[in-house]
Amino acid sequence: MGQNSSQGGKMTTPVRVIVIGAGNRGDNYSHYASIHPERVKVVGVADPRKFARTKLQQQHKVVDENIFEDWPSVIEREKFADAVLICTPDRLHKEPAVAFAQKGYHILLEKPMATTAEDCRAIVEACTQSGVILSVGHVLRYDPLIHMIKELIDAGVIGDVMHIQHFEPVGFYHFAHSFVRGNWRNEAESSFSLLAKSCHDIDLIHHWAGARRCLKVSSFGSVSHFRKKHKPTGAGDRCLDCAIEKDCPYSARKIYLDRVKQGHTGWPVSVICQSSDPDIESVTKALKTGPYGRCVYECDNDVCSNQVVNMEFEGGLTAAFSMVAFTEEICNRKTTIYGSKVGVCRGETTTPT
Numbered sequence: 001m002g003q004n005s006s007q008g009g010k011m012t013t014p015v016r017v018i019v020i021g022a023g024n025r026g027d028n029y030s031h032y033a034s035i036h037p038e039r040v041k042v043v044g045v046a047d048p049r050k051f052a053r054t055k056l057q058q059q060h061k062v063v064d065e066n067i068f069e070d071w072p073s074v075i076e077r078e079k080f081a082d083a084v085l086i087c088t089p090d091r092l093h094k095e096p097a098v099a100f101a102q103k104g105y106h107i108l109l110e111k112p113m114a115t116t117a118e119d120c121r122a123i124v125e126a127c128t129q130s131g132v133i134l135s136v137g138h139v140l141r142y143d144p145l146i147h148m149i150k151e152l153i154d155a156g157v158i159g160d161v162m163h164i165q166h167f168e169p170v171g172f173y174h175f176a177h178s179f180v181r182g183n184w185r186n187e188a189e190s191s192f193s194l195l196a197k198s199c200h201d202i203d204l205i206h207h208w209a210g211a212r213r214c215l216k217v218s219s220f221g222s223v224s225h226f227r228k229k230h231k232p233t234g235a236g237d238r239c240l241d242c243a244i245e246k247d248c249p250y251s252a253r254k255i256y257l258d259r260v261k262q263g264h265t266g267w268p269v270s271v272i273c274q275s276s277d278p279d280i281e282s283v284t285k286a287l288k289t290g291p292y293g294r295c296v297y298e299c300d301n302d303v304c305s306n307q308v309v310n311m312e313f314e315g316g317l318t319a320a321f322s323m324v325a326f327t328e329e330i331c332n333r334k335t336t337i338y339g340s341k342v343g344v345c346r347g348e349t350t351t352p353t
């Protein structure tokens with residue numbers, strides 16, 4: 001990357017990055033710079049939320065002049081880093097990706113790459129024309145188990161791959177948090193849940209299928225449970241005022257308030273307050289007034305809570321994928337791959353993506 005060089009596999013100059021979107025993912029990725037300062041240095045941050053950009057500014061000692069309220073302000077400046085980490089909401093990926101590519105920045109772009117195929121093509125074209133590296137945040141590709149499955153397949157250990165069965169248990173409170181009350185609940189504001197949540201999984205099935213093209217797809221899903229008609233009798237509109245909240249698995253009191261009382265301030269608690277240091281008071285306020293305190297049967301959600309995808313690839317390889325919200329396990333994916341040698345590759349990943 002540009003002027004960054006490596007000697008014997010070791011970076012001699014850290015890659016200078018600007019974090020575009022200092023929310024949950026921007027924070028996660030830039031944490032790598034704290035662990036490996038010899039490899040990565042955060043030299044700029046852009047985010048409209050003051051508390052979010054200030055947190056990263058302080059953590060990485062970024063000079064004031066490199067702190068921005070939005071991504072276009074970074075574009076207006078002369079290029080001052082090697083790469084950008086684009087961690088903005090789903091519908092705000094294409095514009096910054098194209099603009100930063102044209103400016104000559106290498107890019108780590110969060111998944112989903114974009115919400116339409118047309119926008120994905122525009123991003124690829126801009127990166128190709130500028131000759132910059134584009135990497136999309138399909139982080140599961142780097143999971144050791146996923147990698148091992150691919151190595152075993154490529155080494156022919158199970159013969160030709162005949163069938164891939166892959167299951168993603170999203171987790172009941174994870175689903176309620178992100179896809180009923182939270183940022184990915186509504187397709188018009190973000191994207192459909194198969195793209196928002198399971199693009200990792202569809203990507204993995206393609207990864208394991210290798211060079212074979214997918215020829216046929218069928219898919220069905222539904223917004224099965226989280227609807228007004230399933231609201232239990234006697235339930236309130238907000239969990240903190242609800243008479244039957246104690247018996248509800250989706251109780252916001254249990255998901256957020258009980259956690260913060262036990263000293264847990266990480267995800268999902270960290271996401272719901274407009275502060276970098278959530279406490280009982282700020283979490284209570286968020287549940288009384290904000291989206292995360294709403295009854296799960298009274299939200300403006302429209303994304304599927306369970307979906308199946310069947311795929312047929314060249315050569316007859318078939319794949320079956322299921323995504324289900326109503327599980328105790330969170331993202332503990334299960335995969336079984338059947339091969340012509342009557343061999344089986346089996347794996348369980350615990351990466352929470």
Ligand SMILES: NC(=O)c1ccc[n+]([C@@H]2O[C@H](COP(=O)([O-])OP(=O)(O)OC[C@H]3O[C@@H](n4cnc5c(N)ncnc54)[C@H](O)[C@@H]3O)[C@@H](O)[C@H]2O)c1
Nearest residue numbers: 021022023024025046047070071087088089090110137353
């Ligand atoms: N790779 C994964 O496994 C994974 C996991 C979760 C989320 N994601 C994806 O990462 C992206 C970010 O998700 P998140 O959970 O961090 O969301 P988030 O809401 O916590 O963070 C997004 C940040 O972007 C900022 N932002 C909005 N407009 C901006 C602008 N004009 N300029 C600069 N910043 C702006 C917001 O203020 C916010 O802080 C999403 O596309 C999401 O789908 C990927």
